[in-house]
Amino acid sequence: xxxxxxxxxxxxxxxxxxxxxxxxxGFTFDEYAxxxxxxxxxxxxxxxxxxxxxxxxxxxxxxxxxRFTISRDNRKNSLYLQMNSLRTxxxxxYYCAKDxxxxxxxxxxxxxxxxxxxx
Amino acid sequence: EIVLTxxxxxxxxxxxxxxxxxxxxxxxxxxTFLAWYQQKPGQAPRLLIxxxxxxxxxxxxxxxGSGSGTDFTLTxxxxxxxxxxxxxxxxxxxxxxxxxxxxxxxxK
Numbered sequence: 067x068x069x070x071x072x073x074x075x076x077x078x079x080x081x082x083x084x085x086x087x088x089x090x091x092g093f094t095f096d097e098y099a100x101x102x103x104x105x106x107x108x109x110x111x112x113x114x115x116x117x118x119x120x121x122x123x124x125x126x127x128x129x130x131x132x133r134f135t136i137s138r139d140n141r142k143n144s145l146y147l148q149m150n151s152l153r154t155x156x157x158x159x160y161y162c163a164k165d166x167x168x169x170x171x172x173x174x175x176x177x178x179x180x181x182x183x184x185x
Numbered sequence: 186e187i188v189l190t191x192x193x194x195x196x197x198x199x200x201x202x203x204x205x206x207x208x209x210x211x212x213x214x215x216x217t218f219l220a221w222y223q224q225k226p227g228q229a230p231r232l233l234i235x236x237x238x239x240x241x242x243x244x245x246x247x248x249x250g251s252g253s254g255t256d257f258t259l260t261x262x263x264x265x266x267x268x269x270x271x272x273x274x275x276x277x278x279x280x281x282x283x284x285x286x287x288x289x290x291x292x293k
Contacts, residue, residue, distance in 0.1 A: 101282070111222075111230060111273055113282035125280045128186075161229060169236050170277025171220035175229040 068092035068174045070100075070145075070162045075179030082152050086179055088145040088162030093174075096120065096140040099165035101172055102147050104158035104181075112158075115147065116165065130156075152183045187211055189274050191285035197293040204261040206288045208274035213254050218277040221250055221259045224287075225270045233272075234259065266292075 074086040088100070102114040115126045115136040124136050135148040145162055159180050163172035188211040198204055208219075216237040222230040232241040234250035237257060247262045261268055269292050274285040 110287045111224075111275075111284040113275075113284065116282070127281070166220075166232070166235055168217075169220065170218040170282065171232055171235040171275065172222075172230070173232045173235070173241060175231070177229055 068164065070164060070174055070176040072160060072162045072176045072179040075160065075181045077182045077184060078152055079185050080152060080154055080183055082183070083148070083150045084152065084181060086147040086149065086160055086162075086181070088147075088176060090143045090145065090162075090164070093164070095138075095143040098167060100138065100145045101163045101165060102136060102145075103161045103163050103172065103175075104156075105161070105178070106155075106158045109158075114160070117145065149181070152181075154183050157181060157183045186281060187214060187276055187278055187283055189276060189283055189285035191272075191274060191288045193288060194286075195289045195291060197291050198264055199293045200264050200266055202264050204259075204264055204268070204290055206259040206261075206272055206290070208252075208257040208259070208285050210255045210257075210276060214257075214276045214278060216253050219250075219252070219257050220275045222273045222275065223268075223270050224273065230273065261290075264290075 071089045101116045117136045133151045137146045159178040161178045162176045164174035166173040190209045192207045219237040221234040224230040238250045271287045
């Protein structure tokens with residue numbers, strides 16, 4: 067069964083940093099791009115970032131560009147999101163999602179990890 | 186950035202009825218890159234439709250997608266109790282991904 071599991075969320079002060087992780091299983095990890103998608107409490111979905119299967123290509127939403135860094139370790143079947151200079155508006159449930167190759171869609175989602183930015 | 190606008194914001198229907206959800210894009214979207222998701226409270230989103238009209242694995246055939254260009258539709262032919270949820274459309278273009286604001290499908 068294809069699965070992704072996020073971890074690393076928590077409470078952090080504005081301006082602080084946090085690193086999220088996503089562990090994948092049940093598929094050939096390095097063959098697929100992986101995304102981070104977030105959802106603020108009671109709000110809709112917002113795409114955050116994508117990394118290619120080999121890790122060589124990354125893209126970011128304007129709202130996080132320059133503050134967040136996506137990376138992956140294909141030896142460990144793991145994805146990461148380094149979040150710096152956090153703002154209160156970054157408070158959200160962060161999902162890791164597998165890319166459906168060729169269609170720009172997200173076919174496998176984790177249950178998310180909650181990030182709260184508050185003083 | 187392509188903006189997706191979903192309508193209606195809330196749709197109140199009864200089980201057994203037909204649901205029609207709309208997603209309108211601010212500029213043309215390739216049908217290949219238009220998807221629909223279902224999200225129930227406390228759960229992660231689930232992919233329903235990709236490529237505008239292809240059902241994802243395990244999705245019942247009462248769900249169908251259609252449309253092209255700037256206008257796309259998700260249709261649920263006969264509502265089951267488990268279909269009441271929030272539905273999002275999503276597009277990919279120019280290395281960016283955007284979601285609509287969602288349509289809440291509630292029991293009348």
